[in-house]
Amino acid sequence: MRELVAYDTIGYPTDEKFLAFMKGIVEVGASAIEVGLPPAYAKYDGPVIRRSYRAVNTRKLEMGSVLKELRHYVDVPIVVLSYVEEHLANVKKFLEEIYSYEVDGVLFPDLLIDFPNKVEEIATITKEVGLKNVIFVTPTVPDSFIVTTSKLTDLFLYYGMRPTTGVDIPIGIERLVRRIRELVDKKIIVGFGLSDENDIRLALSAGADGIAIGTTFIQALETGGVEEALAKGRKLMGLLNEY
Amino acid sequence: MVDEIIPKYWYNIVPDLPEPLPPPRDPPDDERSKIDLLRSILPKEVLRQQFTVERYVKIPEEVLSKYLLIGRPTPLIRAKGLEDKLNTPARIYFKYEGATPTGSHKINTALAQAYFAKEEGIAHIVTETGAGQWGTAVALAASLYKMRSTIFMVRVSLEQKPMRKTLMNLYGGEVFASPSQLTEYGKKILEMNPNHPGSLGIAMSESVEYSLRNGYRYLVGSVLDLVVLHQSVIGQEAMKQLELEGVEPDTLIGCVGGGSNFSGFAFPFIGNNVGKEYIAVASKEIPKFSLGEYKYDYPDSAGILPMIKMITLGKDYVPPSIYAGGLRYHGVAPSLSLLIKRGKVRWREYSEAEVFDAAKLMIESQGLVPAPETAHAIASVIEEARNAKKSGDRKTIVFNFSGHGLLDLTNYESMMKRLRE
Numbered sequence: 001m002r003e004l005v006a007y008d009t010i011g012y013p014t015d016e017k018f019l020a021f022m023k024g025i026v027e028v029g030a031s032a033i034e035v036g037l038p039p040a041y042a043k044y045d046g047p048v049i050r051r052s053y054r055a056v057n058t059r060k061l062e063m064g065s066v067l068k069e070l071r072h073y074v075d076v077p078i079v080v081l082s083y084v085e086e087h088l089a090n091v092k093k094f095l096e097e098i099y100s101y102e103v104d105g106v107l108f109p110d111l112l113i114d115f116p117n118k119v120e121e122i123a124t125i126t127k128e129v130g131l132k133n134v135i136f137v138t139p140t141v142p143d144s145f146i147v148t149t150s151k152l153t154d155l156f157l158y159y160g161m162r163p164t165t166g167v168d169i170p171i172g173i174e175r176l177v178r179r180i181r182e183l184v185d186k187k188i189i190v191g192f193g194l195s196d197e198n199d200i201r202l203a204l205s206a207g208a209d210g211i212a213i214g215t216t217f218i219q220a221l222e223t224g225g226v227e228e229a230l231a232k233g234r235k236l237m238g239l240l241n242e243y
Numbered sequence: 244m245v246d247e248i249i250p251k252y253w254y255n256i257v258p259d260l261p262e263p264l265p266p267p268r269d270p271p272d273d274e275r276s277k278i279d280l281l282r283s284i285l286p287k288e289v290l291r292q293q294f295t296v297e298r299y300v301k302i303p304e305e306v307l308s309k310y311l312l313i314g315r316p317t318p319l320i321r322a323k324g325l326e327d328k329l330n331t332p333a334r335i336y337f338k339y340e341g342a343t344p345t346g347s348h349k350i351n352t353a354l355a356q357a358y359f360a361k362e363e364g365i366a367h368i369v370t371e372t373g374a375g376q377w378g379t380a381v382a383l384a385a386s387l388y389k390m391r392s393t394i395f396m397v398r399v400s401l402e403q404k405p406m407r408k409t410l411m412n413l414y415g416g417e418v419f420a421s422p423s424q425l426t427e428y429g430k431k432i433l434e435m436n437p438n439h440p441g442s443l444g445i446a447m448s449e450s451v452e453y454s455l456r457n458g459y460r461y462l463v464g465s466v467l468d469l470v471v472l473h474q475s476v477i478g479q480e481a482m483k484q485l486e487l488e489g490v491e492p493d494t495l496i497g498c499v500g501g502g503s504n505f506s507g508f509a510f511p512f513i514g515n516n517v518g519k520e521y522i523a524v525a526s527k528e529i530p531k532f533s534l535g536e537y538k539y540d541y542p543d544s545a546g547i548l549p550m551i552k553m554i555t556l557g558k559d560y561v562p563p564s565i566y567a568g569g570l571r572y573h574g575v576a577p578s579l580s581l582l583i584k585r586g587k588v589r590w591r592e593y594s595e596a597e598v599f600d601a602a603k604l605m606i607e608s609q610g611l612v613p614a615p616e617t618a619h620a621i622a623s624v625i626e627e628a629r630n631a632k633k634s635g636d637r638k639t640i641v642f643n644f645s646g647h648g649l650l651d652l653t654n655y656e657s658m659m660k661r662l663r664e
C-alpha cells in the first residue's frame with residue numbers, strides 16, 4: 001500500500017472547513033498532512049494555491065491556534081510548508097514558533113534551489129529545535145545533491161516533479177521517478193501538478209512510495225466543499241491501495 | 244565511421260551540475276500562470292524535454308536521419324594555418340558547424356523541435372531571428388517537415404542583411420521586420436518609437452504573441468535547457484573525433500549569444516571531466532558577463548514567457564545599433580550562467596575591432612569566413628595561442644566554429660569602413 005500526503009493552505013477556505021477536511025482526510029487514510037503558510041511570493045505555486053494564499057491573507061488568521069487545534073484532531077505527522085526566503089533573518093525563531101504549535105516537521109520548497117549552501121545548516125537547526133526535516137527536491141537538482149540531501153530528510157523525501165503546483169506541464173513521469181529512485185533509499189513522496197490518475201499510476205509503478213495532493217483538494221473544497229474533497233481523497237486511497 | 248561519431252542520445256548536464264538549477268518561475272503578481280501558458284506556446288514534446296531531466300535522452304531515429312541529411316557529423320578540423328600564422332606551440336582544432344546547409348549550429352535544434360511539432364500535427368511554426376541564422380534554420384527545418392514558417396527578424400538586421408531574408412524565403416519561410424504592426428506588442432513599441440531598431444527580446448515576444456493568437460507553435464532558438472540539450476550533438480561528436488585522433492583537449496572555447504552553441508559544444512566535455520578549462524566569449528559592446536546580473540528575468544521583452552534565472556542585461560536591453568558583431572541577446576542560458584557564476588566556466592569579452600582582426604586572421608590563414616559571432620571565439624583562441632607561445636605551453640585548444648559568415652559580408656563591410664582609417 002502506498003501513501004497519501006494531503007495538502008491544504010492553513011485556514012482555507014475557512015478555519016472550520018480546513019480543520020474538517022484535515023480530520024476527514026486522515027480518517028480516509030492520509031498518512032501525513034501538509035499545511036501551507038501564505039508567503040509574500042509563492043515562487044513554486046500555480047494559480048490555484050496562490051489564490052488560496054491570497055484568500056487567507058486577507059483575513060486575520062491565528063496560525064498558532066489553528067495548528068494547535070489541528071493537533072487535537074489528527075495523530076499523523078503534520079508538516080508545515082513555508083518558503084525559507086521569508087525566514088532567513090531568523091530561521092531558528094521561526095522553527096521554535098512552529099514547534100510550539102506541536103507540529104512534527106517543516107518543508108521549505110526553496111531551500112535546496114535558492115540556498116543550496118544553507119541546506120545542512122538549516123536542517124541541523126530544524127533537528128535541534130525538535131522538528132523533523134522534509135527535504136524538497138526537484139528534477140533540476142543534480143544527482144550528487146539528491147544523494148547527499150536525501151540523507152538529511154526524516155519523514156520522507158518530497159519530490160516536486162513539475163516546476164509549479166497545479167499546472168499540468170507534460171513530463172516523463174516514469175523516467176523522472178526512476179532517476180531518483182536509483183539514488184535514494186528513503187521514502188519518496190511525489191507531488192506538484194499531480195492529479196491525473198494515469199500520472200499517479202505511472203509514478204507509483206516507477207517506485208514512488210506515495211503521492212502528495214494539494215491543488216486537486218483545494219479545487220474540490222472550492223466547488224463542493226469538504227464532502228467533495230473527501231470523496232476525492234477516498235478515490236485516491238482506493239488507487240493507492242492497489243499497490 | 245559516421246555511425247560511430249553521431250551520438251544516439253542528447254546529453255543533459257543538469258544532473259551533473261555542481262548545484263541545483265533554479266527552475267523557470269511565475270512572477271509574484273501573475274494573473275495567469277506563464278508556465279501554464281507554455282503549453283500553448285511550445286510543441287508538447289519540446290515542453291516535456293524542457294522539464295523531464297535525464298542525463299541522456301534518446302534522439303528519435305527520424306531526427307537522426309535528418310542529422311545525416313544535413314551532413315552530420317560536422318568536421319573537426321586542425322587549424323594548422325592559424326597555428327603557423329601565430330607561430331604558437333599550441334595545437335588548435337575547431338568543430339566546423341558552418342558546414343550545415345544553413346551555415347550554423349542552429350539547425351541541430353530546429354530539426355528536433357520541428358519534428359516534434361510535426362508529430363503533434365502542427366502545420367505552422369513561428370520564431371524570431373536576429374542575425375538570421377536561427378530564422379534560416381527554422382525555415383529549412385519547416386520545409387523538410389512540410390510545415391509553414393513565419394519569422395520575425397530584428398529590423399536593423401533585416402535592413403543590413405536582405406540576403407538572409409531571400410534565403411528564408413527560398414526555404415518557404417515568410418519574414419517580417421520586428422517591431423511589426425502584426426502584434427499588439429509590436430504596435431506598442433512602434434507607437435513609442437516608430438524608428439525602433441528592434442531587439443531579439445522584442446522579436447521573441449512578437450513571435451510568441453503571433454503564434455498564440457493564430458494557434459501555431461513557437462520554436463525556441465537558444466537559452467532554454469531543451470535547446471542546450473539538442474545542441475549536445477556538437478560536443479559529443481567533437482569528443483569522439485578527438486578521441487579517434489588520439490588528442491586530449493586542454494582548453495575549450497565558444498562564443499555566447501544565448502549560450503546554445505557554447506553549451507552544446509562544451510557541456511559534454513564538462514560533464515564527463517574532459518578538458519581543463521572552458522572559456523565562454525561575448526562582446527564588449529553587449530557586456531553581459533562584465534555588467535550583467537545573475538537574477539530571475541524574462542527571456543522576452545514583453546514578459547510572456549516564465550522568468551528564468553540567468554546572467555542578464557535586462558529584458559528591455561537594446562544593443563548599440565551600429566555594432567555588427569552579433570551576440571546581441573540580453574541573457575545567458577541558466578545552466579551556463581550557473582557554471583559561470585561558480586567559476587567552472589571562465590568568460591571573456593572582446594571589442595568589435597578585436598573581433599574583426601580575429602576574423603581577418605582566420606580568413607587569411609584558413610580561408611574560412613567566420614560568422615561575426617564565431618569570430619569572438621576566435622579572438623579568444625588567438626589570445627590563448629599567443630599566451631601559449633609566451634609560456635612555451637604545448638596545449639591543445641579546441642573551439643566551436645558556430646557558423647560561417649558568407650551571408651554576413653555586409654557586417655564585415657561595415658566593420659572595414661568604421662574600424663579601418
Ligand SMILES: Cc1ncc(COP(=O)(O)O)c(C=O)c1O
Nearest residue numbers: 376465500501502503504645646
Ligand atoms: C553563427 C552563430 N553563432 C553563435 C550564435 C549565438 O547564439 P548561441 O549562443 O545560442 O549559440 C548565433 C546566434 O544567432 C549564431 O548565428
